[in-house]
Amino acid sequence: MPFALLALALGAFAIGTAEFVIMGLLPEAAADLDITLSSAGHLIAAYALGVVIGAPILTAAATRLRRRTALLVFMGLFALGNVATVVAPTYETVLASRFLAGLPHGAFLGVGALVAAHMAGPMRRATAVARMLLGLTVANIVGVPAGTLLGQLLGWRTAFLVVAAIALVSLVCVMVFVPDVPSPKGVRLRGEIAAMGRPQVVYALLTAVFGFAGVFAVYSYISPMMTEVAGMSPAGVPLVLALFGTGMTLGSLAVGPLADRWLRPTIYGSLASLAVVLVLFSVAVQHPVSAMIAVVVLGAVGFGVTAPLQVLIMNKAAGAPTIASSANHSAFNLANAGGAWIGGLGISAGLGYTSPALLGAGAAVLGLAVALTAGALDRRNPGLYKDDGTRTDGGADALPEPATGPADGSARETSDRR
Template identity: 45%
Template sequence: MTLPQTKSSSKPTTPSPNVVAWAILSLAIGGFGIGTTEFAMMGLLPNVAEGVGVSVPTAGHVISAYALGVVVGAPLLVAIGAKMPRKTLALGLMALFTVGNLLSVLAQDYTTLLVTRFIAGLPHGAFFGVAAVLAASMVAPTKRGRAISMVMMGLSVANVLGVPLATFVGQQFGWRWLFVLVGGIGIVTMVCMFVFVPAQKAHPDASLRRELGTLKRGQVWLTLLVGVVGFGGFFAVYTYVANTMTDVAGFDAGFLPVIVGLYGLGMVAGNYVGGRMADWSVMGSIYLMMGFIAAVLVIYAATVHIQWMALLMIFVIGASGAMLVPSLQTRLLDVSPGAPTLASSLNHSALNMANALGAFVGGLVITWGWGFTAPALVGAVLAVLGLAIALFSGFLDKGSRTGRAAVDG
């Protein structure tokens, strides 16, 4: 692959496939860094707790602070940057992410670490939202799903390569090196984006009011609700996967890295397939995947005590969840014409809320004494509810089209 030419032209041109490939790779590297810092913290939590002198449960609030930053930052930062060119906004968001992680290196106490993790989480959702819009704008409409999935591939690959590497480095050399590593990835991302991502002017009518106007659209909220509820089942299983695999499937704790790696490989495969499914049919893919996730979680609950089935199903669960994301992201672009950036960014706020919902309801049924397979069954119920919401959204779409056809006729 040869490097793209960056000479400007007075005549606007569609980026060549070579330019698009390098631009999407640059954005995916940012996703790789974000995924690494988000998920590696879970494996290093005991080290962090010891380092700042708190208990492990208390240290877990550091992860919650990051998630809260994601939820707050997505609408806030996109609204603030509404009039900025998208490339400039993406660079600024990655700069904030990098600074937040490097400040975490310097945190000497628990309170400071909470603040720096919150700062690092602020640009998470906004970056993915802007990156999705950038990627979709560089390709034909029939290839938007694939372009978005390639940006999200960085997040999936992080679970296979970035998280194990960062965990190893953190265990061997100290947990602060996780943030040094991620800060370095952030700097590489900014350099690559500056060189390879084509400049895009802001929408001529871009404004804070225009972006916030997206929130008046019922279909935006329905799509976000599909993500919060439907994806909650995915996280209900993932949150308690270690206990399920050791206590129910009977694996040794030392085998957990292999299990988590299988889960990550499933995400990579699912993300790849999901992009192509979104290009086939956005709503059709959402319907299909919500039903598939429900079925997969029921099978997982019924067969997890069989070790080879447990390994197979953990791969399939990772794949099924990742297959859904490109369609949700593309759907948000479709239902927010003229101001897609905020809606696209809110997808990641929704997924973090799904994380909280899944962990909560999963923990609730375990506390009630239903066992470690119960979260999967609760997750299946959530997936069915997500499917019902998606079907209602599609029904409203069909009704709207019928009404317009009647008026035109």
């Protein structure tokens, strides 16, 4: 299993780099394309829109594919989208290429999370998903800062050429190491769509949209915050991005085992901590040292909710989890676009570069309110599936058993035991 998880994490690394590196290269992209900084921000929104649309549609189209085959298709499309960004000649075509690259983002991570959980077994699902998503967090330690520095030195498009190359390496690794897990027997597209309508799935998606918007309200404008408020030079922005990624990684490592034991309390605690940290961030960003410390803490608490929400959605959609698992990444990218919009409103209104943090804190509180409401309603009426994915009526439609075979994940799974 370790090599299989590493292959999935490498795909997540490529995806995380492509998603976030543009935030450190907005000034360079704006200058090259002869557009304003606010127009360059639409490159972030175009990618996020691609994720929102592509996750459910591509996952639905691939419902009957074996899961490794689906992962290969998604990663191939992702690589193609990033190559298109490198060669796109105009602002409009770059927007289109960013949209194309975003389409398979959620589908790959959603199906990848299911495969990781399948290999780990019921007792370590959150830990396995968190380790796969470490690719996203490590991307913010290594990929995003390195891509930002490379883009500043050799042109912003160079970063996306490197991302495309990493995506192709990931595709080969998935082909070699990830077990050939079939789609669950008896699951049809109608059942997958119906699972999306389960109240607890909807509440979890709304929690991601509102709660996570607070992170992106700040992260979308981290470069001007550090230069205009904290007084750092543009050369220090890659270091700040690396610190944010370090916080994300620490949070992901801590949250997996916690969520395996206390799933909903971990979600509540992460969102409450995020709201507090965002308020403190608006003060800490006034000085470069405290700003860097705050960036690490924000990364840790902000991304601490990702794996628990992913597992909660998979559990509540058990029996037909594929589209729901991918839709979670649509929700996070709605938060991406929404957070950038919220932060932009504060800046455009003349409230200063610290206003996104305070507005983001409000979004995190709203996400916490949704999560608490969902928990209260679930205690009264848990529906067909418990938080751990087992059925409340004791039926046989429970969590999949772990994949069998050597620990390196090289064996090919021929049946999906349920």
